[in-house]
Structures are given as structure tokens and as C-alpha cells.
Amino acid sequence: MNEDVFAALADPTRRRLLELLAGGEEPVGAVTAALQAHHPISQPAVSQHLKVLLAAGLVSVRAEGTRRFYALEPRGLEPARRWLAHLGDPLQAFAGPLDALATEVARGRRARRAATPSAGQQDAGQRDAGQRDAG
Amino acid sequence: MNEDVFAALADPTRRRLLELLAGGEEPVGAVTAALQAHHPISQPAVSQHLKVLLAAGLVSVRAEGTRRFYALEPRGLEPARRWLAHLGDPLQAFAGPLDALATEVARGRRARRAATPSAGQQDAGQRDAGQRDAG
DNA sequence: TCCATCCATAAGTATCAACTTGTAGATTGA
DNA sequence: TCAATCTACAAGTTGATACTTATGGATGGA
Numbered sequence: 001m002n003e004d005v006f007a008a009l010a011d012p013t014r015r016r017l018l019e020l021l022a023g024g025e026e027p028v029g030a031v032t033a034a035l036q037a038h039h040p041i042s043q044p045a046v047s048q049h050l051k052v053l054l055a056a057g058l059v060s061v062r063a064e065g066t067r068r069f070y071a072l073e074p075r076g077l078e079p080a081r082r083w084l085a086h087l088g089d090p091l092q093a094f095a096g097p098l099d100a101l102a103t104e105v106a107r108g109r110r111a112r113r114a115a116t117p118s119a120g121q122q123d124a125g126q127r128d129a130g131q132r133d134a135g
Numbered sequence: 136m137n138e139d140v141f142a143a144l145a146d147p148t149r150r151r152l153l154e155l156l157a158g159g160e161e162p163v164g165a166v167t168a169a170l171q172a173h174h175p176i177s178q179p180a181v182s183q184h185l186k187v188l189l190a191a192g193l194v195s196v197r198a199e200g201t202r203r204f205y206a207l208e209p210r211g212l213e214p215a216r217r218w219l220a221h222l223g224d225p226l227q228a229f230a231g232p233l234d235a236l237a238t239e240v241a242r243g244r245r246a247r248r249a250a251t252p253s254a255g256q257q258d259a260g261q262r263d264a265g266q267r268d269a270g
Numbered sequence: 271t272c273c274a275t276c277c278a279t280a281a282g283t284a285t286c287a288a289c290t291t292g293t294a295g296a297t298t299g300a
Numbered sequence: 301t302c303a304a305t306c307t308a309c310a311a312g313t314t315g316a317t318a319c320t321t322a323t324g325g326a327t328g329g330a
Contacts, residue, residue: 010145065304066297201276201327
């Protein structure tokens with residue numbers, strides 16, 4: 001649900017946590033021990049990473065006794081997957097959100113093409129970044 | 136090539152740059168202008184972002200005159216795509232890399248069960264990494 | 271040659287993020 | 301009730317990173 005998914009995935013420790021949870025739900029202590037087998041890390045640090053993953057919708061929690069079982073939430077990865085897929089299929093992708101940007105870029109191309117190359121094109125673009133060709 | 140691909144993708148400005156370049160190669164000035172249509176950002180900042188994307192293998196450059204054309208490098212996204220795909224297919228994925236970790240997790244469970252904890256709690260678990268229970 | 275343009279690098283700042291230690295809340299067992 | 305265990309929160313530190321302005325190198329036109 002969150003487009004901060006990529007930010008959550010940026011940390012290698014968090015990616016390792018997701019890999020661990022891909023095998024099934026685990027309590028915090030178990031994944032902490034698993035991480036510690038690789039490199040020293042404190043239990044609060046793991047809790048904080050899990051919190052980030054939870055906020056990003058990449059994991060879910062279930063309490064049982066004193067333990068909290070975290071599980072991978074596969075649907076949370078969909079925004080990332082979709083974004084990557086669309087970037088490979090630029091034909092129809094990003095039509096909406098990129099509309100304005102595409103317009104800007106297209107203007108740049110036109111400017112370059114039609115340019116009476118004596119005048120700067122981008123300087124105008126940078127300074128005049130207010131005008132919009134909204135069309 | 137780089138597993139820092141996720142780190143490169145973590146920044147929204149860099150993602151927007153990739154979206155812009157998905158429409159075809161563009162010189163720095165054009166993408167700078169496009170970004171500036173959204174929010175103020177300096178040209179050096181854009182250059183720095185492009186440098187990060189280049190290091191991550193997500194874009195390529197081509198010099199032409201005074202301009203440098205950046206283009207999306209679709210193959211650079213493959214590690215990210217693959218990682219996401221494998222996480223969705225946990226059945227066979229990560230069997231190798233996660234083997235050791237899974238072992239650790241299992242050992243942690245056993246340790247918790249069998250442990251005679253006199254002092255530390257899970258600290259003992261990571262130090263204890265010697266006993267093996269083949270059952 | 272001189273100047274303008276395009277872009278990258280340098281240097282400095284400020285915000286953010288990952289980590290630590292310490293501790294508190296919740297649950298379980300004696 | 302008391303002690304032990306599991307986990308999250310609080311506060312503080314440190315390093316990374318995203319940004320700025322200033323500037324330099326390269327190219328192209330007059």
C-alpha cells in the first residue's frame with residue numbers, strides 16, 4: 001500500500017528479515033538469532049526493522065503469549081513489482097502520473113529540434129519552471 | 136549487477152528520473168527541467184542522483200557535444216525483479232542462501248527448549264552455536 | 271580568442287536513519 | 301506474588317545522504 005516500499009527494501013538487514021520470513025512466520029527471537037549468526041545486532045534493532053517493514057505493509061504480526069510472530073505479507077510487495085514491471089513496459093506505463101513530466105520532456109525535445117540554437121533552451125526551462133504547457 | 140539497486144531505488148527523485156528516462160534517452164538539462172516542474176532542485180543535485188543510478192547500473196551515458204544523454208538500463212533492474220520474484224515463490228527460492236539461516240532459526244528453537252539459562256537469554260543462543268540435534 | 275552553455279566535482283550543511291544501552295509492559299510459571 | 305522471558309519504546313550517538321552554492325573543464329559558435 002505504501003510507496004515507501006522501496007525505502008523499506010533498501011536496507012539489507014530488512015531484506016534478510018523478509019527472506020527469513022518467507023519460510024513461514026517466526027517470533028522476533030528466532031529471526032534475531034538468525035541475524036546474529038551473520039553479524040552482531042541487538043534485539044531492539046531487529047524490532048525497529050520489523051516496525052519499518054510493518055509500516056510498509058511488507059509483514060504482519062500475530063501475538064501468541066509473550067511472543068509476536070511476524071509473517072511475510074506478499075501483497076505488500078506488489079507496488080514494487082508493479083513499478084518495476086511498468087518501467088520495463090514504458091509504452092503504456094505511467095501515463096497518468098508522468099503526464100506532466102512527459103510533457104516537459106517532450107517540450108525539451110521539441111525545443112532541441114526546432115531550436116534556433118543560438119538561444120539556450122534549458123536555461124529558460126530552469127528559470128521559467130513555472131509555465132506549463134498543459135495540453 | 137549491483138545489489139545496491141534497492142538503495143538506488145529508495146529515493147523518490149531517482150525513481151522519477153528512471154521514469155523520465157523510460158521514455159528514451161535524455162540530456163541532463165531536460166530531466167532537470169522536468170524535475171523542476173515538480174519541485175525545486177538544483178542541477179548538481181540531479182547530476183549526483185544520476186551518478187548514483189549509474190553506479191547501480193540502472194542508467195547508461197552517452198556524450199554528444201557538450202551534452203550527456205542518460206538512458207534507462209533495463210537490465211540493471213533485473214536483480215531487483217529477481218529478488219522480488221523469489222520472495223513471492225518461497226518454495227524453492229533462497230533454498231541455498233537461507234539454508235544456514237534456517238538452520239540457525241531451528242537451532243534457536245531447540246536452544247530455547249533445551250536451554251539451561253543461567254545468565255543471558257538469546258545472547259547464549261548465538262554463542263552456543265555448537266550443539267547439533269540431528270532429529 | 272572570447273564567451274556562452276552544459277555538466278561534473280568540491281566543499282560544507284543539515285536531515286535522516288541505523289544502531290546502541292537502558293527500561294518498561296505483558297505474559298507465563300513457580 | 302515473585303522471577304523470568306519476550307518484545308517494544310525512549311533517548312542519545314554516529315555515519316550516511318540529499319541538498320546547497322561555488323567553481324572548473326569541455327565543447328561549440330561568433
